[in-house]
Amino acid sequence: MPELPEVETIRIDLTYVLLGKGIRDVEVLTGRCISDQKVLLQQVLKGNRFEAIRRRGKLLIFDLAFGEYTLLIHLKMTGQLICQIPGGIIAGGHPSVDVSSLPNKYTHIRFTFADGTELFFNDLRTFGYLQLVTDAELEDKLRSYGEEPLGEAFTLEYFLSQFQRRTTSLKVFLLNQSIIAGIGNIYADEICYRAKLRPDRNVSSLTLSEKKRLFNAIQSILQQAVQKRGTTFSDFVDASGNKGGYLPFLKVYGREGERCNRCGDDFIEKIKHAGRGTHFCANCQS
DNA sequence: CTTCTTGTTACTGA
DNA sequence: ATCAGTAACAAGAA
Numbered sequence: 001m002p003e004l005p006e007v008e009t010i011r012i013d014l015t016y017v018l019l020g021k022g023i024r025d026v027e028v029l030t031g032r033c034i035s036d037q038k039v040l041l042q043q044v045l046k047g048n049r050f051e052a053i054r055r056r057g058k059l060l061i062f063d064l065a066f067g068e069y070t071l072l073i074h075l076k077m078t079g080q081l082i083c084q085i086p087g088g089i090i091a092g093g094h095p096s097v098d099v100s101s102l103p104n105k106y107t108h109i110r111f112t113f114a115d116g117t118e119l120f121f122n123d124l125r126t127f128g129y130l131q132l133v134t135d136a137e138l139e140d141k142l143r144s145y146g147e148e149p150l151g152e153a154f155t156l157e158y159f160l161s162q163f164q165r166r167t168t169s170l171k172v173f174l175l176n177q178s179i180i181a182g183i184g185n186i187y188a189d190e191i192c193y194r195a196k197l198r199p200d201r202n203v204s205s206l207t208l209s210e211k212k213r214l215f216n217a218i219q220s221i222l223q224q225a226v227q228k229r230g231t232t233f234s235d236f237v238d239a240s241g242n243k244g245g246y247l248p249f250l251k252v253y254g255r256e257g258e259r260c261n262r263c264g265d266d267f268i269e270k271i272k273h274a275g276r277g278t279h280f281c282a283n284c285q286s
Numbered sequence: 287c288t289t290c291t292t293g294t295t296a297c298t299g300a
Numbered sequence: 301a302t303c304a305g306t307a308a309c310a311a312g313a314a
Binding site: 077078124125126127165166167168172274275 | 303304305306307309310311312
């Protein structure tokens, strides 16, 4: 479940490894993730190169040196972008990657670069996708996203304005990509915990000081998670051989039944809210 | 066998 | 028209 911090980690690593390298070959092993663009993908990418790799929310945007298209990659829940340079793994995605035998049964696309570097797009559940878009289509797509929570435009003023006329729960609010881009189920729960607010609380009842607490929690949780190189890379190793991992810092997600390590009195509850597993401490959060 | 996992969208109902 | 809630998608784990 790559969310903003995981996608950002992949973006940084791929930028470091792939930028400017000529794309020698693109193999489409299974076509579902690119629908009807199989031929176009090869036409556009072969002989091309990535000029920049950007991110909007959980969406990766690959700017190409030549042609009118931009490549988009969304990993959805189980997508991976595994990069192999001769001698090591550089970037990951979903955990449990068997890096000893790529491509594996979940590899859908394989890129080969001029220097022998390889990039594998793997996806167990095939919800993720690659898509070539024109500038107009890209603009359309990006218009639907809210502000980047770690960007300069994410101000308290912008944040407070998003509560106007909304009556939904805090959890749904945080997961809404058109309000804030990039938060998923794990960080939504962690942000609520940090802000001491119940995820099932209706946002219309939040006071100004609670909204300010939330604003600060969003930034601090995501900043720290990016710094720790995300949560989902249990066997991820970066270019320097260091393991990343926000996993030990999780306070509620995946900790149901365990004691809250803030109040020490209560146990972490797990409920189903808005169709999602939702974790919180009923003692700390209100 | 059933239930659970989640990002996004299409659909439904108010 | 607007908005909120939910089913659906997929495939594997428990």
